[in-house]
């Protein structure tokens with residue numbers, strides 16, 4: 216028994232074949248970073264066209280690695296929410312077509328729940344109940360999770376996502392796209408105390424986040440208020456590294472402090488963290504310290520399962536066991552409903 220999982224929510228085209236015990240028999244990812252680089256962000260129209268070109272070779276590659284025939288696939292699972300509409304559609308149409316052609320059940324995956332499931336996927340024991348923190352390019356959300364599929368949304372960003380802030384700060388300093396890895400690399404040589412950047416809402420007794428004020432503060436640190444263009448000539452590598460380190464410290468402080476607040480509020484002993492930003496070394500280090508001090512268990516998705524991939528689609532086995540199948544009229548749901 217094996218699942219075929221498909222992921223096309225943003226700019227990664229991915230497919231995986233995962234057996235019932237959670238062994239990954241095949242996994243393929245085609246990234247689009249080069250296509251979006253010069254725009255310093257994902258361009259939806261380019262992303263969906265690229266998915267169309269890549270989806271079949273990627274699925275084929277995952278199936279070939281797994282050396283599995285279609286008749287031995289148990290079900291086809293696809294991330295249908297949240298994400299870019301055009302991107303989601305490509306994966307969904309591929310999944311529905313294969314489900315119809317091969318007469319297989321279809322399973323709908325919530326991409327954010329899958330990001331968190333990456334933690335359960337690598338844990339020998341159950342991680343539930345836990346607080347789940349998803350930090351990605353599109354989302355920064357906290358959940359109280361009583362199982363892989365039962366998640367109570369506690370709060371999230373009211374403006375930019377954490378990863379988006381990394382990408383925009385990188386764009387201000389022309390560090391390339393995606394910005395997270397570049398900012399974190401430079402940050403490792405900078406002084407996190409060089410700039411006292413704002414930690415919005417850090418002391419507020421709720422689970423929302425805001426990163427747009429931080430982004431503006433970074434911009435002012437680079438050019439000063441009121442200027443239109445960034446005066447990069449005056450910024451040497453040390454100055455850039457200091458901005459990166461101070462910015463990263465502000466993001467990390469807020470994420471860690473809100474996650475700890477949620478762990479305490481919901482009296483759980485486990486924190487799970489997933490999503491692209493969870494690959495950030497400083498965030499991982501700071502979370503580990505906090506878990507040590509706070510006496511709670513911490514599972515962070517391994518770096519290769521932080522950024523978008525289809526392996527985290529193994530969450531579909533949980534739905535399979537519950538008998539939660541989708542019908543062929545399953546639609547995409549680009550935005551998040553409250554409660555997700």
Ligand code: KG4
Nearest residue numbers: 351352353378393394395491492495522523
């Ligand atoms: O989860 P993901 O691959 O896609 C979404 O679902 O959004 O996350 C991508 C985001 C990008 O904003 C990228 O800059 C950020 O994750 N990212 C990082 C790091 N690696 C990727 N941010 C900070 N530090 C990193 N090492």
Ligand code: ZN
Nearest residue numbers: 330351491523
């Ligand atoms: Zn993602």
